[in-house]
Amino acid sequence: MDEELLGEFLTESNENLDSIEQQLMNLETNPDDAELLDSIFRAIHTVKGSCGFLNLTNLERVAHAGENLLSRIRSLKFLVNEDIVSLLLECADAIKQLLEGLADTGQEPNLDHSDLIGRLQVCERFVMGEDVAQGEAPEKSGEAELVEPLAWLVGFEDAVIHALIQAEMLTAADIISAGFAKLKGIEPLTSADALKILGVAKGHVDKPSVETDKTEQAAQQGQVSVEEEPTPASAKADKNEQVAEVKAEVAKPSSPPPAAKKAVAGNDSPAAQQAKRPAASNASVRVDVGLLDELMNQVGELVLTRNSLMQMISASGSMEFMRVGRDVDQITEQLQEQLLRTRMQPIQTIWSSVPRIVRDIGKQLDKKIKVIMEGEDTELDRTILNALKDPLTHIIRNSCDHGIEPHHIRVQQKKPVEGTLHLSAIQESGFILITISDDGGGIDADIIKEKALKMGSLTEEQAAVISPKAALQLIFNAGLSTAEKVTNFSGRGVGMDVVRTEIERVGGSVDIDSTLGRGTSLKIRIPLTLAIISAMVVGCKNQRFAIPQMSVRELLSAPDSSEEWRLIAGQPFYRLRGKLLPILRLKEALLFAEDEKPSGSIVVADIGDRTFGILVDQIFGAEEIVVKPLGVHFQHLNFYGGSTILGDGVVIPIFDCNGLASMVKLSTEAEVAKDYNQGNEEGDLGEQQHALIFMQGEQRFVIPMTLVERLECLEATRIEKTASGEVLQYRGEVIRVLRWGDLLGIGSGIDDPTAQMYCLILSDGGKRMCLQVDQVIDIVEVSFDIKRPSDNPLFLGTTVIQDIATEVVDVFEVVQQADPNWFAQPNDMKKRKILFVEDAQFFRHLVIPVLESMNFSIKTASDGVKACEILNSYQPDLILTDIEMPNMNGYQLAQWISEQPNLQGIPVVALTAQNEIDDESLFSDVISKLDSQELAEHLTKILQRFDIISEQEIGGTNHAITFG
């Protein structure tokens, strides 16, 4: 036994008992002094409580019996007499005796107090008014008829007792026969409650048999379950009938004894209340929140120290240390967990005001709204709860005010007149998902778009491409309120932006979804706690960073050899289960390095409305980290959310995934990815080309990707001025910079030297040029259908892209103007024609830009049958075909072509992902579906072989699209 603990226990118990004698005697003279009684009860209770911990069974039994008696006296306001005080004094003596023995030997003396215990129990039942046929019991008190079911269940909350009574479990036997599974299913009982109750019930059932042995007068033979609530009448009745009768009486709600009825009905019975209150007040302590915060800080430090200790231990390799370390590790974890729990409060604490808010608004606006809440016992850190309160209120007001329609409209739309506001909270791993939905009118994405356009937070171009869901998210932008009228409750144009800011401030994210006419729902994801979070530690260029686990959806290993990498206009994508995932190269984003082949590991981050990948060098694993604020010098960096100290003492930054996402222009890229992912499956793309849309000031331009090698986002200072004009150092070359604004004569509009500039790197024939533009909007597939020719030689004319008139840049003219010698080599050969047969849209998207860059005129077909149709009236210079296709596959197509007299001599090249193909003889050549670079090189060789292009031209086809 723990010496120190024992010493403390002895000191404390003796202190408690010292006063008990005097108090008991005082009680004898003042039997109605409730305070005195309380104090005596507490002293014995404390002793009993500590016994349990120290495994002092004898002591515990004595103290327990004494405590039960005292608790009974207290709850029934029984006025003690001389005899009872004597018995209690005897009990105190026995406890002292046991304590003395314990102090002397360090062991619990083996003394038999069963006689005393028996007498205490008999007395307890006497106090309860049972007819105990024993001389010890003097005259009956008038209050002795007071009975309550389950009175022996001490220390449980009223709600628990009520639930049991409601479930008609009125005796220990009822409870035991119900069993664990049934009991724990009763609200609000936890499994632990159920087990505890069953344990007590078992002890309670066992008790009479012990009594039978030791105090024969007390209980009857053959009695399996003793009821606590016999009435004097039943006590006089036949012994065998007694149990049945009492049971029947209690179970029948029609005729319970008056006092029992009171107890069942509940709360106003002072006796019932008193019986339970002391235990409840002893079970909880009020603690200053500041103290808890301080404790939390210290546990935070402990966690950090533990982390370093664990690292040192694992470095030492000592098994012994490791075992101790493991224990420290686990204890720290438990400590942290439990301390976190002390800071947790159910979300109910902030939800409880919701019905009132809703009712008030409803009344004022004459709307009927019912509130349904689910998961209100979900617990959250109190700091987070506090932060959530205002945003939540705002959202709810919005829902009631703008969401749920007025009466007459609901009737018109055949909706139930009463609107519903649904709040739910569920815990997912490490975070809480709160959903607030209403069945109101929903939000019109178009109205939001309009507003955003007016406000200038959305450009026309963006508005054209933005998805309805993405448009809805704009509601979180400052100054957007869709309410037509400003009402008292909401709609003043501030609010939703504050909602988002508040939620993001505590590391959460918010997402809105709405169906017009059906309702709106807001999803808030919020971490369980702020102070200590689980994070993924990743490495990039010998530095480590933490990514909050909450945002991490999955981890991928993505070596550069992976076939899933795609590079579209300089932006890497990773094909994950058929979808393109935009990738943020951490190395590039943090300006460590650039232009490396993407490789390493991808952390797939999910920030509510979108998903993106973070490419890192290494993933070290998950670690519990303590979030420390960043120094003021770094706080403007919105992609960092804080810092932490790792086990080895190194301070590392924690990423804020919301910030990371906004740092790179992911939205544009995401649109591209979406385009690729969801684009229509209609096979024939005709003469479509990839083109890049950009803005200069307010004007919108489109430039074919033909000469665009890469899209770079550079700092303005990278452009240097020389005597012959502006230049840019790019990949070891000095290349000429053209500013589109200057070419148009409207100025570049960039004064801020730190600003980022979009530069299109144009490349042809091994020459490069840089075209600086204001803003890159999107990459789209278009057919340049010129609606109106232009007078300006820089433009081919005006076309309509996504319903917006856009000037088409004549890139050749631009280059020619800047450098008349650019196309010195005659390049007047007519465009070579190619038929590209491929069923997978994805590969079509991948290959077409390569072919475009090689200056092919392209026709596409989505299978062999369509290819045959096209070939009936079209004679290409080269046919490039996939093997596996529906309707007619590549072999069949090649076979068919070989049988057509007019198609003889046209090389048929197979493009396949398979390593080997069955019949190579049908094809002129076979190219594997690798990256575009290889494809370009391979095609060039084939074209040369078949004399379709000449040597001189080869230069021009190189590096059309390069992997960075």
Add this chain to the structure above:
Amino acid sequence: MSGPRILIVEDSTMVRITVKRTLLSVDFAVEEAKDGQEGLDKALQSEQPFDLILTDLNMPNMDGLTMIQKLRETEAYADTPIVMLTTESGEDKKSMGHNSGISAWLVKPFQPDSLIETVGGMLF
């Protein structure tokens, strides 16, 4: 007079403390033993047989399975629920079969809640 009495046989202090705390929290009486031999002695010497025994598998002096076998031979513990605390995977469980005398398994590390569930399910 008291509720159920539980014996925990386990050589890791950590696990013993965890189990003990959990069971004390529901007012159960808990006795501890550090290995199979001590567990066997405590179980047999106890005035009243324990209501439930929780035991580790691998322990010095006597392992959990041996202890269970010896306990099962006695009248007092022929039907007592015995829960094996184990880190072993499901495969090992199967290999030990139904004749081992084990009433239930609890895989370490476990949460207090699962201990409560297991014990509650076995006892009541």
